[in-house]
Amino acid sequence: MFLKIKRITRNKTYLILLIVFSFLGCKNANKADRPETKEPTGTENVAYKWGKMALKATANDTERFKPRPTITSRYLGLIFVSVFDAWSRYDEKATPVYLENVERRPADEQTLRNKEIAISYAALRAMNEYYFSDKEMFEDFMVEMGLDPNDESLDPNTPIGIGNLAAKAVIEARKGDGSNQYGEEEGSNGKAYYNYVGYEPINSADKSVDPNRWQPKYFSDGKGGTYAPECLTPYWDKVTPVSLTSGDQFRPGPPPMIGSKQLEEEVKEVIELQANLTDYQKALVEFMRDGPQSVQQAGHWLKFAQDVSERDNHTLDQDVKMYFYNQVVAMDAFIASWDSKMFYDYARPYALVHEYYDDQKIKAWGGEGKGMIEMNGGQWRPYSPETFLCPPFPSYVSGHSTISGGCAEALRLWTGNDEFGSTAELVAGAMTEPDYMGDTILLDFPTFTETAEMAGISRVLGGYHIQSDNIAGLKLGRDVAQEAWKFYKTHVGEE
Secondary structure, X not given: OHHHHHOOOOOHHHHHHHHHHHHHHHHHHHHHHOOOOOOOXXXXXXXXXHHHHHHHHHHHHHHHHOOOHHHHHXXXXXXXXXXXXXXXXXXXXXXXXOOOOOOOOOHHHOOHHHHHHHHHHHXXXXXXXXXXXXXXXXXXXXXXXXXXXXXXXXXXXXXXXXXXXHHHHHHHHOOOOOOXXXXXXXXXXXXXOOOOOOOOOOOOOOOOOOOOEXXXXXXXXXXXXXXXXXXXXXXXXXXXXXXXXXXXXXXOOOOOOOOOHHHHHHHHHHHHHHHOOOHXXXXXXXXXXXXXXXXXXXXXXXXXXXXXXXXXXXXXXXXXXXXXXXXXXXXXXXXXXXXXXXXXXXXOHHHHHHHXXXXXXXXXXXXXXXXXXXXXXXXXOOXXXXXXXXXXXXXXXXXHHHHHHHHHHHHHHHHOOOEEEEEEEEEOOOOOOOOOOOOEEEEEEEEXXXXXXXXXXXXXXXXXXXXXXXXXXXXXXXXXXXXXXXXXXXXOOOO
């Protein structure tokens, strides 16, 4: 074609026109012949990949700093708010939560690639802030995607700038939110996550003066010694929620007190359940506890959300919206749960069983390698490893139940269906009594609602909670999810 054109020398204008038309014809023909690039879905979309990265970072955080579910729920919540805010500028209707003074991009810029770039920079900057120990891992992932992790542009007209601005806005907006991330709260002595409210339990690990109230317990330090952990983030009820008006917005009524028939029956239930634990129940307790490299409850429900993404072949847009709603619910549910925990400062079964059965012989779990034995009630303990015998904070309401009830309701509302269909396989006892393991168990999670109820009852089976903690927690979580749904619908532009 071009050799023939070059022979036409008399009319330069004709030559130029012929070249142009020939080029356009070839371009259009190639476009017609070339199949359209299919948008990555499920595990291949970039939002899903950042979700996996967030889970890795959460697991690493647990290994480095021990379980701190309140703190990691805030990290995950704010990471996915950052991602959502960046993405919203490339959506037709969505409005950001914290990002301000950045205009929605024109329709012709609302491309998949621009969305991928914007959410990647938002995720990178937010994760660098909250999971700073894994900065190199995040930067390597950016390079894998062909993006420069060192590009700190704040140009609001580019996807890179919008992503960086979105994370910056979230980080700045949440400074001084009560979490004490920077040791900035009065009374924190400049120490991050310090107990700036001065909470001290009424009961010591050695003496109970009010058995209705929480009592610390001794753990093994793994080196032959023991220690009694302090209450985890006793000020978390003061953290500003994202979608709620306050942490006490849905505070439940009080738990049953010592002397009531209800509490007597619920403590007895905990003992009887533990004495008759099946391999299936042990596996359920361990799965919901989530093992040595736990991603905590917020992360666990992010993993469940990713199961939905894989099952339904979600697009990037779908995952950005689902993770945003799911993790805002988890973050706010933790705040609501801690409001109840710190308001009631309620005892756990670990102490309640001792109070009720101190001088009675009962059948119970004797500890690693001992199985179920007869013992004095004052020796009773949860079905849990020596190094983490019981969560170190008040009982009512159950955090697992609250977050599971909330996130399950969130997934039910978001998908428009209660069907789940996820499964998990594990060996009973592997995480608790490795020398006394049972059968390999397949756990089925048919619906979101049933999965939440399985998570809740697992805490009663494990001896961490009584039924009142569980039932009130499930309801509290669902209340949070319903309220957050209105917040979500507003920000995606559907209300």
